Amino acid sequence: MSTFRLRVLSDPAEVAVATPALARVYRVAFAGAGEGDDEVRRFVDEQLPRHAERDGFRLVVVEDGDEAVALGYGYTGERGQWSSDWVAGLAPARLVETWVGGHFELVELAVDPARQREGLGARVHDLLLEGLPHERALLTTYREDGPAPRLYQQLGWQPLADLTETTTLYGLDLRPRR
Template sequence: MIDVLAPAEAIHAAPELGAVYLSAFGAPGYDEEPARAEEFATEQIPLHSQRDDFKLVVARDAGKLTGFAYGFTGHRGQWWSDRVAAAVSPELADEWIGGHFEVVELAVVVEAQRQGVGAELMAALMTDLPNRKALLTTFADDRPAPRLYRRMGWKVLVPDLGWDSALYGLNLGVPLGH
């Protein structure tokens, strides 16, 4: 079951979100430390929940949170937008960065991965957005997340930004999966 949480609900659910984050990104190959999951829950979620058009979708199985995805409208002057703008051509930055929907995280607990939960979360996240374009960064190498994004119609804009991350874009005027 997929639900959309309001910003206050996201902050209330932050400990559960942190546990999902740790399961997904603490796994081998990602190797995030527990302290990073704590920072995600106590600092990143509260900060990002205040951004324009914040949207968080969660997956639950028998009442237990099994995954989430979230983003917001990104603007120049924000850390990620400025970092990406500095790494791409001025033309690409002008076309894509500023007013875009910024997909920040997609995480699914290890035991629920490869069951379609990530695709359901992304489809729900990208529904009814006010933005014309969307952006995300993900691993530059071949992993499940980049494959999922490509299957859902995301295009590689820059294969490697210089920090082992690829930049993906999606024109929101085109239906997902096409």
């Protein structure tokens, strides 16, 4: 039976060291969604280093021996960031007023397909949100039914608005957990 180690990283230098292992998880987890070399390169060279510098950044990595097998991360979402402004431009105004800005933005959750359905996604999620000072959390995921929307709904997230034909905004009220 495998013994997993969960680590929380919040220092950009630590994230940089872990990036090759994180890139492997990202690659295998999103290959099924059609992501390839270009997307992995963007994740490694642009997305992750930029996000690691943001306030409230927190990344959870699951290691099985020397190998990373799951990851999740987020940061404090604020207006002026591309993703928050994108959501604010598409969601109803009353939702934006309540939810967008000062929230925890859950950006990625990914589990190596060889280790899916073992509860790792839920464990990463729970540790990522544990003790957060934010009142609310937001994420966007697939509008179509599938593993990710099912996981989020099972863990208490509520669909707030369909943003595009393929993307739904989900929210989680963190106040009862504090």
